[in-house]
Amino acid sequence: MNGRDYLGEFEHIVVLALLRLEDRAYGVTVRQEIEFRAKREVSIGAVYATLDRLESKGYVKSRRGDPTPERGGRSKRFFRVTAKGVTAVNRTQRALHKMTEGLGLARSYS
Amino acid sequence: MTSRAYLVRPPRLATWLVNLFVSSEEESMVGDLCEEFCHIASKAGVAPARRWYWRQSVKTTGHLFCTAFRAAPWRTAAPIIGGFFVGGFVKGLPGKALSAVTDRYLLFWSSHFQAYMWLLKGMLIEHLILSMLVGCIVAWAAKGREMVATITLALARCALIGAALLWVATHLPIDVGWMLWSLADPFVIVVGGAIVRTRRSAGRIRPLPIELASDHSSDRQPLEL
Numbered sequence: 001m002n003g004r005d006y007l008g009e010f011e012h013i014v015v016l017a018l019l020r021l022e023d024r025a026y027g028v029t030v031r032q033e034i035e036f037r038a039k040r041e042v043s044i045g046a047v048y049a050t051l052d053r054l055e056s057k058g059y060v061k062s063r064r065g066d067p068t069p070e071r072g073g074r075s076k077r078f079f080r081v082t083a084k085g086v087t088a089v090n091r092t093q094r095a096l097h098k099m100t101e102g103l104g105l106a107r108s109y110s
Numbered sequence: 111m112t113s114r115a116y117l118v119r120p121p122r123l124a125t126w127l128v129n130l131f132v133s134s135e136e137e138s139m140v141g142d143l144c145e146e147f148c149h150i151a152s153k154a155g156v157a158p159a160r161r162w163y164w165r166q167s168v169k170t171t172g173h174l175f176c177t178a179f180r181a182a183p184w185r186t187a188a189p190i191i192g193g194f195f196v197g198g199f200v201k202g203l204p205g206k207a208l209s210a211v212t213d214r215y216l217l218f219w220s221s222h223f224q225a226y227m228w229l230l231k232g233m234l235i236e237h238l239i240l241s242m243l244v245g246c247i248v249a250w251a252a253k254g255r256e257m258v259a260t261i262t263l264a265l266a267r268c269a270l271i272g273a274a275l276l277w278v279a280t281h282l283p284i285d286v287g288w289m290l291w292s293l294a295d296p297f298v299i300v301v302g303g304a305i306v307r308t309r310r311s312a313g314r315i316r317p318l319p320i321e322l323a324s325d326h327s328s329d330r331q332p333l334e335l
Contacts, residue, residue, distance in 0.1 A: 076141065
């Protein structure tokens, strides 16, 4: 098993946000989803830096939308998770689950 | 309550700041900021939206700066190293030229001290202009990473100047004016980078007015931020 196939903490969060948003996933919605669910204020720069990194690893793919006046004439960049990305997120989830199993963390957090 | 469309623009200075660091492939990032600014302005008012926009712009700029090296370390480092050597070569030229003239006409300068001082001050200004030129060259070479390259070069120069000033301060009495003048050098390098970047991005930025249909009574005015 290749150690690089695991996702980092923020990468993990971003990929999960993409999976939740499906075909509505672009910078604004991803940032809002993370803020809403993880209660964590993130900058759009951090989101894009992570998405670019994930794209270079082949875990996500992006495509351009049409420019709109609301966005100052700039286009949206939509993202979707690839099969390789889904495998990586599953592997990371499993590793986290195995590491936390039996620690009783869920109880202590509740 | 009348429903009118209001022209709302995000803070120009913040947008300019982000545009300095964003490459042409990342322009959707600025669009995202713009879109969310409109959304917040229509929901919570313009003042909170402006605060949010500034906060995001500063954080995003920091991120873009830090990730530039990671994304393309050699493409970013090469113009910086080149700029360092070009700077060293170019900045020595006015001094050498002045020395050649003063050595030849030593008698003239000793009897025209005012003119000599004027020439020296002119040379200091010329030094700054050359630094700006170096900034422009580095920015031109670092396509898409103009600000990262020039800021890094300026920081490196700051470190060198700081070390030199520290040495001078321990051996000679401190001249604050001279210290400030020394720090102007890295600053104009960054200014050179900003000039090249602004000129380059002027072609691809299409500023469109953003219409925001809002019924917020507190924000009921045409807005030009």
